[in-house]
Amino acid sequence: MNSFITILLLIVPMIILLLTITKRRRSSSKRLPLPPGSLGLPIIGQSLSFFRAMKSNTAEKWLDQRTQKYGPISKLTLFGNPTVFISGLAANKFIFTSNSSGITSNQQSKSTRAILGDRNMLELVDHDHKRVRDALMLFLKPESLKDYVGKMDGGVREHLDMYWEGKQQVKVLPLMRRLTFDIICSLFCGFERGPKRDEFVDLFPKMVDGVWSVPINLPFTSYNRSLRATARMRKIVRNLIHEKRVQLENGASPHQDLITCLLSIRNDDNEELITEEEILQNVIFVMGAGYDTTSTLITFLVRLFANDPVVHASVLQEQEEIAKNNPSGESLTWEDLAKMKYTWRVAMETLRLFPPVFGGNRRALKDIEYDGHIIPKGWQIFWVAYKTHVDDRIFPEPTKFIPSRFENQASIPPYSFIPFGGGPRICPGMEYARIETLVAVHYLITRFSWKLCGDDSFSRTPLPVPSKGLPVQITSRKVW
Template sequence: MESTTILLWVLSFVPLVILMIKKKRIGERRVPPGSFGIPLIGQTLELSKAMRSDTAEEWLQQRARKYGPISKMSIFGKPTVFLTGQAYNKFVFSSDGKTLSSKQPASVSRLMGEKNLFQTIGEDHRRLRGAILSFLKPEALKQYVGMMDNEIRLHLAQHWHPDHVEPLMKTLTFNMICTLMFGIERGERRETFVRLFKEVIEGTFVAPINLPFTRFNRSIRARSEVGAIIREVIREKRAKLEKGEKGHDLITSLLSMCDEDGLPLLSDQEIEDNCTVTMVAGYDTTSGLLTYLVKLIAEHPNVYQLLLKEQEEIAGGKKEASDPLTWEDIGKMKYTWRTGTEALRMYPPILFVFKTALQDIEVGGYVIPKGWQVLWTTCITHLDGSIYPDPHKFNPSRFEDQAAMPPHTFIPFGGGARLCPGNEFARIETLAMIHYLVTRFTWKLCLEENTVSREPMPVFKQGLPIRLNSREPYKA
């Protein structure tokens, strides 16, 4: 009798066990295909290695060919869904704060700050974005074109005797940000600032292991010193405002903003974190674009001639050669910006961005479980031959009618509500610098092969050495 009872209990549990296994298998089938790789490490080391060798695009493309446009992996020890393609770009850009969070990996979050624009959602994101856009929107930037022009001329006079392009472009973009964004004068503090920021950037795509002598630990300590400098600048700007002195930099602009009740719109921590992310976003991205443009223009003499023709027409409209560029001049640089746009398509400064699923999300016939990371890319879309024929060919003419391009296919600055607010600042800076380069110089590359590493932004290992020759000044 006892054995019969035990048998009945066992038999009664069999259907339940079968049901649980079946549900588990169904769940497994609904999770995207792929592999989590090595426990705890996953594909982090593989991706890091590919980035250092500038083969991350190929590595990601191989995964997309193997598993499809949506697959699973593990990055930084977290389950991650890798998305690629126009349809998934639209999904990411249209997702609200209830489905996808912009919370970044621990290394990025710790270094950029919890209150930075790229990580906040909902009302906080709208408030921060609105505040930054009030300084960076085109209407406001019109008055800064002359200041940019002056900064570029000063840079050319002091530094432009190059044998290596990339370090000089980084010097330009750093000084531009310090002058227009932070209002930090040249001197020892500015030099300390750039040294510390380089150390911060080095830790943004490494394992977040905060132990002595690790790269992440060095970046954490550098970020602490950066924060101290920014807080010092905030105190100085606030004291000037209290005295009635006006400023034309981003920090002063943010300090001046108040809500409906007359209270400060942003906290000091929000200003500090967003100054940090502004520097990181603007320092390597624009300098990288300008460096690639110098390389591409040297490799395509026909492009140089078309650029020269456009820029000499602008220079010819000046009364004096010393007259600065104007907002109207920037608007005439149509072909020049097509050249910059094509460079951004081929070599986007940021290859991918992480988000986090806030709930179970059904997409593409699969489920992205709550808490999993979502990784979407720019590079695979930009190199899709069905969108951009002969995608590895440098061809600025493909952007003659950019409005006719399918949506969500050109995304170097992100998209939707997450479109980078500094894209117009970068465009003006790039156009102004190219104007002076092509009208004042010709150049040739010193090396046939200029190797690049991503750390996580592109870095030319040899600095892109060139042979530079001055041109005769343009005469109308």
């Protein structure tokens, strides 16, 4: 009996030890490593070298070198945050179906969050995101935008009369920014030309400059200038919200502009569905998005038409047919826009090669397993659009300009063409951008011809910006 107890006392600890070792091994085997790469210096990390690459238009090469060295997932420090860079079709799908993936739906960098706030669509998740998105879509959905085609048409014609007609040379990018901003001010805020709009024109570039900046708040930094511009813009928009609320109470139409539309939306208790702070932040957000992205697309279309006579001739033929069917010169209609199929395919191919939005950020809400690695809770996730846009398995001969790629969009894999995002996070202003682009191209190409004046290279700041604003020599054409 004593020998049995002795043996038992020897065996039991051994069994316990064996089970403990096995459990630890199993636990250890489940522990995935961090992605490869280096975080670099605190806060700064690789931000400065990335910004240099953006400015010299070598950011794609910069990220390609990372991918070649580390693979499709790697760690670094960007915009003051520890970051994981992911790329490819699987990464895009992961990013744009993020509601169930443990990451914020569109978490911003520290600098972007400080400038745009924490109640705009980029920050909101789940119910709050849907509530604000649905409210914005009441104004931005195609059925509503049909009513604003005439107003856009008038804005484009007025702009060309003021800034293009009678000129021998113009700089395209600043004028396209002015055009898109004037239309935004009218449709979103309801104020026309005057000191208020002029002040906005001055403030917006300063605000945008700080969005991708290193968040160091010193007087000489773009981040500091952006914060000061944002503070002034918020004051102007907040005063505007108060004015619109009074107008609405006095019987103004809820469809006169975006701010009034958002103020008019009520919940079941007849309370405003969107808070004043949410209206303020989201109006500034959509103004900023529409101001820069659409103006960049139109600018690159002007650049394309100057460099590619075949595409130019085909777009001109399509637009002249529409103009000839409108001899009285009335505003373009929704039906006219539907006929601009080739023009919009050209625009989409331009977006594939030169996406205005280079990439974006998310943030992990918990430890996430992705591609055999751990993305730690709180870390930033950085994605880019170009990787799938130039993937020859998706777009054969990706460096060639082939608008016919988009004749059958159903053949393009989901989450591979993402200039407007994808899935539940697709840009709510996509249809607005399409209408504005088509209206602008129609009048530009039927009223003027042009040729480039010198260099047409560009850099990213972070949007693609042509050298010297893309100066062109212009000649007036026959107006049908």
